[in-house]
Amino acid sequence: MTRSEEQWRKIKDHPHYLVSNKGNVYSEYKGGLLKQMKDAYGYSQVNLNRRSKKVHRLVAEAFIPNPDKLPEVNHKDEDKNNNQVDNLEWCTSKYNMNYGDVEKRSILSQQSHSTWKIYQYDLNGNLVKVWNSAREADRHGFNRRSVYRCCDGEIKSFKGYIWSRQKKVIVCQTSN
Known part of the structure; x- marks a missing residue:
């Protein structure tokens, strides 16, 4: 896959919606991209059939194999807004909690x-x-x-x- 090539896949259990490897979500109902909103923790999410879904998880489910059935998706660069497939990986909860600059994230979270x-x-x-x-x-x-x-x-x-x-x-x- 080239960096500039955007690929689309149907979202499991939501056949009229597509997600791209670049983190965009398309609605066949509306004929356009869905507006992404931030949740209370800063993660991008969209509403699919009145249910909020985190964009990074939709991208991972569509594009990244998960043979070990790992429960969480990690942002490799720690940027919650970067939902491109090459920035995401399946992981355990423990790995996700200890990834990167844990102390800095903890302090920022407590302050905010x-x-x-x-x-x-x-x-x-x-x-x-x-x-x-x-x-x-x-x-x-x-x-x-x-x-x-x-x-x-x-x-x-x-x-x-x-x-x-x-x-x-x-x-x-x-x-x-």
């Missing part, structure tokens, strides 16, 4: 996750509550994934609230 305050607003833009994390909101009945989808702009509101990772300044206009 610990600073994700979630701001909950009513539909008029009034601040209702500040959550320490989406996980905390999840423990109080607000689905974490839906909160993240709202924060990422995929949906406008969830359960009658607007959610954000940033505190918004509401400008009130007064009449003279």
Whole structure:
């Protein structure tokens, strides 16, 4: 396979979708490429028949043999956005956890996750509550994934609230 040649294969259990060796996903229903979104951990994913699927896993399942039935897919260059087939490999959980600069990844993950305050607003833009994390909101009945989808702009509101990772300044206009 040449580096510039994009190859396509049907996605198992989703016959109207194709994945390429370059990490693109095509929908025969829409007649075009699907929009890729990031999950809470930074991995690219697409929706196939209303189910989220990680792009790197779709590429690996379509293009990389897995005779030992290894459970995970590793990004060799540690870039979660590089879903090209030559950057992926099947591996064990232990191998994946210990791959590359584990200490750096751990520190970055802790820093980014610990600073994700979630701001909950009513539909008029009034601040209702500040959550320490989406996980905390999840423990109080607000689905974490839906909160993240709202924060990422995929949906406008969830359960009658607007959610954000940033505190918004509401400008009130007064009449003279």
